[in-house]
Amino acid sequence: MSGGFVGKILRVNLSEKSCISEPFKEDLARKFLGGSGYATKILLDELKPGVDPLSPENKLILATGILTGTLCEGSSGWHAVTKSPLTGMWTGTRSGGFFSSELKYAGYDMVILDGRAEEPVYLWIQDGAAEIRDAKNVWGEKIPDADAIIKKEVGESGARIVIIGPSGEKMVRFAAIINDLGRAAGRCGAGAVMGSKNLKAVAVRGSGDVKIADPEAFGKLILEMEKAVMNNPMQPLYSTQGTPAYTTALNQLGALPTKHGKTTYYEKAEDLSSEVLHEKMLIKRRACQACSYGCKLLTENKYGRFKTPPMSGPEYETIDMFGPFALNNNLEAIQRANYICNVYGIDTISAGYMVAFAMECFERGWITEKDTDGIKLSWGDPDVIVKMTEKIAKRDGFGSILAEGAVRAAEKIGAGAPEIALHVKGLEMPGHDARACKDMALAYGTCNRGCCHMRYFWPGGPSMFKQDYGLLPYGLPKPDKLDRFAETEDTATVVKILQDAGNVHEALGVCEFVCATPTEEYGVTIKRLAGVLSALTGWKIDDFELVKIGERIFNLERLFNIREGAKRKDDLLPKRFSEPILDGPSKGKKVENYEKMLDWYYELRGWSKDGVPTKEKLKELDIHEQLNM
Numbered sequence: 001m002s003g004g005f006v007g008k009i010l011r012v013n014l015s016e017k018s019c020i021s022e023p024f025k026e027d028l029a030r031k032f033l034g035g036s037g038y039a040t041k042i043l044l045d046e047l048k049p050g051v052d053p054l055s056p057e058n059k060l061i062l063a064t065g066i067l068t069g070t071l072c073e074g075s076s077g078w079h080a081v082t083k084s085p086l087t088g089m090w091t092g093t094r095s096g097g098f099f100s101s102e103l104k105y106a107g108y109d110m111v112i113l114d115g116r117a118e119e120p121v122y123l124w125i126q127d128g129a130a131e132i133r134d135a136k137n138v139w140g141e142k143i144p145d146a147d148a149i150i151k152k153e154v155g156e157s158g159a160r161i162v163i164i165g166p167s168g169e170k171m172v173r174f175a176a177i178i179n180d181l182g183r184a185a186g187r188c189g190a191g192a193v194m195g196s197k198n199l200k201a202v203a204v205r206g207s208g209d210v211k212i213a214d215p216e217a218f219g220k221l222i223l224e225m226e227k228a229v230m231n232n233p234m235q236p237l238y239s240t241q242g243t244p245a246y247t248t249a250l251n252q253l254g255a256l257p258t259k260h261g262k263t264t265y266y267e268k269a270e271d272l273s274s275e276v277l278h279e280k281m282l283i284k285r286r287a288c289q290a291c292s293y294g295c296k297l298l299t300e301n302k303y304g305r306f307k308t309p310p311m312s313g314p315e316y317e318t319i320d321m322f323g324p325f326a327l328n329n330n331l332e333a334i335q336r337a338n339y340i341c342n343v344y345g346i347d348t349i350s351a352g353y354m355v356a357f358a359m360e361c362f363e364r365g366w367i368t369e370k371d372t373d374g375i376k377l378s379w380g381d382p383d384v385i386v387k388m389t390e391k392i393a394k395r396d397g398f399g400s401i402l403a404e405g406a407v408r409a410a411e412k413i414g415a416g417a418p419e420i421a422l423h424v425k426g427l428e429m430p431g432h433d434a435r436a437c438k439d440m441a442l443a444y445g446t447c448n449r450g451c452c453h454m455r456y457f458w459p460g461g462p463s464m465f466k467q468d469y470g471l472l473p474y475g476l477p478k479p480d481k482l483d484r485f486a487e488t489e490d491t492a493t494v495v496k497i498l499q500d501a502g503n504v505h506e507a508l509g510v511c512e513f514v515c516a517t518p519t520e521e522y523g524v525t526i527k528r529l530a531g532v533l534s535a536l537t538g539w540k541i542d543d544f545e546l547v548k549i550g551e552r553i554f555n556l557e558r559l560f561n562i563r564e565g566a567k568r569k570d571d572l573l574p575k576r577f578s579e580p581i582l583d584g585p586s587k588g589k590k591v592e593n594y595e596k597m598l599d600w601y602y603e604l605r606g607w608s609k610d611g612v613p614t615k616e617k618l619k620e621l622d623i624h625e626q627l628n629m
Helices: 026-032 035-046 099-105 143-154 187-196 215-230 235-240 243-252 274-281 316-322 331-344 348-363 382-394 398-402 406-413 438-446 461-465 489-508 526-537 543-563 594-605 615-620 624-628
Strands: 008-013 018-023 060-064 078-083 090-095 110-114 121-126 129-134 160-163 177-179 183-185 199-205 282-286 296-301 308-312
Touching: 008 129, 018 129, 026 035, 026 543, 035 060, 035 078, 035 090, 035 110, 035 489, 035 543, 060 099, 060 187, 078 099, 078 183, 078 187, 090 177, 090 187, 090 543, 099 160, 099 199, 110 121, 121 143, 143 160, 143 199, 143 331, 177 187, 183 187, 215 526, 243 274, 243 316, 274 282, 274 296, 274 331, 296 331, 308 331, 316 331, 316 348, 331 348, 331 382, 348 382, 348 398, 348 406, 382 398, 398 406, 438 461, 438 489, 438 594, 461 489, 489 526, 489 543, 489 594, 526 543, 615 624
Parallel strands: 008 110, 121 199
Antiparallel strands: 008 018, 060 078, 060 110, 078 090, 090 183, 121 129, 160 177, 160 199, 177 183, 282 296, 296 308
16 A cells, blocks of 8 residues: 555444455545545445435445544544435535544554444454444443443553444434544534444554655655644634634624524624633643644533533534524533533534524424423523533433424424525534625535535635635635625635535545635645645645545535435525525625526536536546446
């Protein structure tokens, strides 16, 4: 194998209780950049169309990035790739921390999980050896407790574990997979897939390393990259404030989703600022492996009814969804809700969304206290927010309906609920309003895993914050010429390029934050990644080829969705985004010409009017073998 790879895949069949090593195919890794790209190829080739995501036939693939386990900045990422129980479509959900590199050190680039165990189990991997172990004693345990028990059982306090909590066991459709007690592969319900397989955890420990084809060139390029990252003007923001800094920044721009998306400005946003969070709760900052930013927060609330032990977060998305989105300015309640999500194992974005969605349904009279277990779902009530989050996590009473996600819950509630459910492809919206940035609107509609702000590059960077991410050489329009409220062909161009280039760092396992550079002078650009990747693997690969591979992966994800029945209708936005924002700096703005933007986007992509990649496009991308899928 070339440098960067261990050269092995671990295939685990839980039904047959088998663990088999097989070769990691370098030709496919070269074509799809390994990681989530390679995993998507496996999923498309091996999974039959129409498979129930919660059946034994679904596959869950845990994939490391090529750069993972090296000193490349921000390269801690791993992906869970599967068919989503929330959307019924493709999903790749990413997390950082230390699990990915440990899996490589333990001898594997990827783990493919098939079947369903008869009883609860966990997988233990150590230096090339793998065994399926009984997990009945940790089934039902919250994540911190189960993590500690498993480490004691395997006799390795330094083991790295990906794990589900009670929410994954009960198959909450947006259950997360948690690693390092606070990093989350959160969106789209990969944790529910793991729970459906009766798999509590995958624990790994290794003493290996990562081979480098040209150590001298690699070391030189890494030092240059580190210097660029540390000089990035964004570095101090992430290193001192973390993502909570976006709470007040987006509010000032009129882009902070508030009251279930009725508006985009919250007059009490300052109560939830990063400064207040740090003053009240911060213990220290933490970093993922090989990261100079250290944007993760360790917080604690020692007092009051929302007393919470030391925990990771909350991140910006969590603050908005449990805060302004539900008209709540109680930071302690937000932190408590975040804690519940962490220990039970659910996505904070979808969980917070569902609470606010239920509040609007309650306000409109579509549900009453008779439906909600006697709870009055009043806007901004911190006790209700915490209580409903826990009921969702436990699938308790009305919480079990909300645990099904927006589409299924809305159908169950009836009346006008389906019309106000804010989702694309079944994935609930996150903390960014599509009306305040039309690039965000088109990205929401066309993202392969649904209404997502973080798969690929963050769409708000170029037009809202005038950042070019180093992508001008590949056709990105100059940010100073972009209007975030405009709906033009430039919108389609921006979104396509961000998706193609963003799939590069996703597949390689590199965090978007170190790649989100104001200009190509700073950070982990595509050009720098091409140099580092060439030195690591021995391949001769340039930045333009990387972007083309990113486009190939994006189309492969799209093909999976099309095979599952996706069409143009699945790229459309919720009705609310076509209604004007009620107040604040973006008052009156709405999405007006979305269908036209979609036409421009499809044309740029080389897709049909219904959003299907043409034969010519697939041949151009060298994935024409998928024509007969």
